[in-house]
Amino acid sequence: MDAARSVTATFSLSGGTTTTFEQRVAASSDDAEQNLATGSVGITSSDLELTVDGSANQAVGLRFTGVAIPPGAAILNAWVQFKVDQTGSSATSLSIQGQAADNPPTFTTSVNNVTSRPLTTASVGWLPAPWPVVGQSGPDQQTPNLASVIQEIVSRPGWLSGNSLVLVITGSGARVAESFNGDAPGAALLHVEYGGGGGPSFSLSVSKNGTGSGTVASSPAGITCGPTCSAPFNSNTVVTLNHSADSGSTFAGWGGACTGTGTCLVTMDAAKAVIATFTLSGGAATTFEQRVLASSDDAEQNLSSGSVNLTSSDLEMMIDGSVNQAIGIRFTGVTIPRGAAIVNAWVQFKADNATSAATSLNFQGQAADNSPTFTTSANDVTSRPRTLASVNWVPAAWTSNGQAGPAQQTPNLASVIQEIVSRPGWVSGSSLALIVTGSGTRRAQSFNGDAPGAPLLHVEYNLPSP
Numbered sequence: 001m002d003a004a005r006s007v008t009a010t011f012s013l014s015g016g017t018t019t020t021f022e023q024r025v026a027a028s029s030d031d032a033e034q035n036l037a038t039g040s041v042g043i044t045s046s047d048l049e050l051t052v053d054g055s056a057n058q059a060v061g062l063r064f065t066g067v068a069i070p071p072g073a074a075i076l077n078a079w080v081q082f083k084v085d086q087t088g089s090s091a092t093s094l095s096i097q098g099q100a101a102d103n104p105p106t107f108t109t110s111v112n113n114v115t116s117r118p119l120t121t122a123s124v125g126w127l128p129a130p131w132p133v134v135g136q137s138g139p140d141q142q143t144p145n146l147a148s149v150i151q152e153i154v155s156r157p158g159w160l161s162g163n164s165l166v167l168v169i170t171g172s173g174a175r176v177a178e179s180f181n182g183d184a185p186g187a188a189l190l191h192v193e194y195g196g197g198g199g200p201s202f203s204l205s206v207s208k209n210g211t212g213s214g215t216v217a218s219s220p221a222g223i224t225c226g227p228t229c230s231a232p233f234n235s236n237t238v239v240t241l242n243h244s245a246d247s248g249s250t251f252a253g254w255g256g257a258c259t260g261t262g263t264c265l266v267t268m269d270a271a272k273a274v275i276a277t278f279t280l281s282g283g284a285a286t287t288f289e290q291r292v293l294a295s296s297d298d299a300e301q302n303l304s305s306g307s308v309n310l311t312s313s314d315l316e317m318m319i320d321g322s323v324n325q326a327i328g329i330r331f332t333g334v335t336i337p338r339g340a341a342i343v344n345a346w347v348q349f350k351a352d353n354a355t356s357a358a359t360s361l362n363f364q365g366q367a368a369d370n371s372p373t374f375t376t377s378a379n380d381v382t383s384r385p386r387t388l389a390s391v392n393w394v395p396a397a398w399t400s401n402g403q404a405g406p407a408q409q410t411p412n413l414a415s416v417i418q419e420i421v422s423r424p425g426w427v428s429g430s431s432l433a434l435i436v437t438g439s440g441t442r443r444a445q446s447f448n449g450d451a452p453g454a455p456l457l458h459v460e461y462n463l464p465s466p
Helices: 147-154 414-421
Strands: 006-015 018-024 031-035 047-053 056-067 074-081 084-086 093-099 119-126 163-172 174-178 189-195 201-208 213-219 228-233 237-244 256-258 261-268 274-281 286-291 298-302 314-320 323-334 341-348 360-366 386-393 430-439 441-445 456-462
Touching (some): 018 056, 047 163, 056 189, 074 147, 093 430
Antiparallel strands (some): 031 056, 047 056, 074 189, 228 261, 237 256, 261 274, 314 441, 323 430, 341 456, 360 386, 360 430
16 A cells, blocks of 8 residues: 555454334423524524524423433434424525433523533434425434434434433424424334444454454453454554344455554444444545635624625624624635545634633534635525535633634634545535534634634545545
8 A cells, every 4th residue: 555545454253133212301390492593592493493493593402201222222223303384495404413411301491591501422414305285294304314413413322212312493483393392292203223222242353463362352351342342552563353143134245454544443334233343544644724814714694684794803703793694705816626535624713702602513514516705695605515424622711812722722623624625526625614503602712803814724644545
């Protein structure tokens, strides 16, 4: 393998059966709406506005009780089914996360009782189709696959079968669904398909440079797995997988010699199965950096009115006064080859003001080969198609004006950037745009306020294979 190349190998083990679990919202206090501007929470509404109600943007919380899924089960598929309460066809973009808790309590009317809950790292974006008919409850009212969110919850060390779980929905636009109070039989329904339970038993053994072997990752013994186990590999590592699952499983088999340095990720998936994927890359990664370079390349969109501002002296993420908004950030001349393996990526902000309110931000990319600059056309930020990949960020407090350090740096956005540069039409030198939504307040410098302190995109990548 060439030192500047990367290789990914995948092998899988399959067998066993799939179990289905379903549960509706079963109480008035188990679906809630929180006004993002005031923090007030309602638990008796006859419907659920996802997510704009009149002129107010809100977060919606859903709690499902008695979730009889064993700890560490492999989540294959999961979704929430809604029923239409009011028709709607406006452009709508939603982000769905779970509460990062073993057994979350029901909602209350305490201020910010929805958004103050800690959220999963996993999140799923949803661009729902129009809802043209009251009472519909079909594919257009069904979320995308939420397996990553549910997996993170049932893989928590304290999760027990029969616990409750909570989902939190934020975003922009309007789809109006039935609530428990409005139509109990039509309240939100959680559907989960899973395999196994407690996780398959497996061991991952290595022979380093032909001088011995040992188990570097194992479940349930050894390091904690679920949904992902990881272990570092040294050069000339030979990988073998020894697997014993529930009766009825069969071993498909794979083995190979790996050269380089990388990380093996062993991911629970499929019914009573293991899918193991590892990527090894050699040589030094290439680094690309670019700041926002024009007034129209960072934008703020009012989620209530749709108006877009291109000349603000700062970027409020996400509350500006009483208004919730979406932020668009565009980077030009991104000289990353199509198909490059993204190792690490982040955006560095510079604080415009000290802010410490509880804040949760969601980053997606524009799903485009070469994103155009922003305009003042209504909804020009949120109307853009977005990547399936998304990354959530719960930033630490920004304690002083002018800070541009770790607290102002996003988590790794590699999955978002990877999806963009892997598009068939991506060309090195194209532009890419990131779209930020969420709740809370962090104020960053914009191009108009401080051009040298405008958002900076940092990407580390390995060259693609020929």
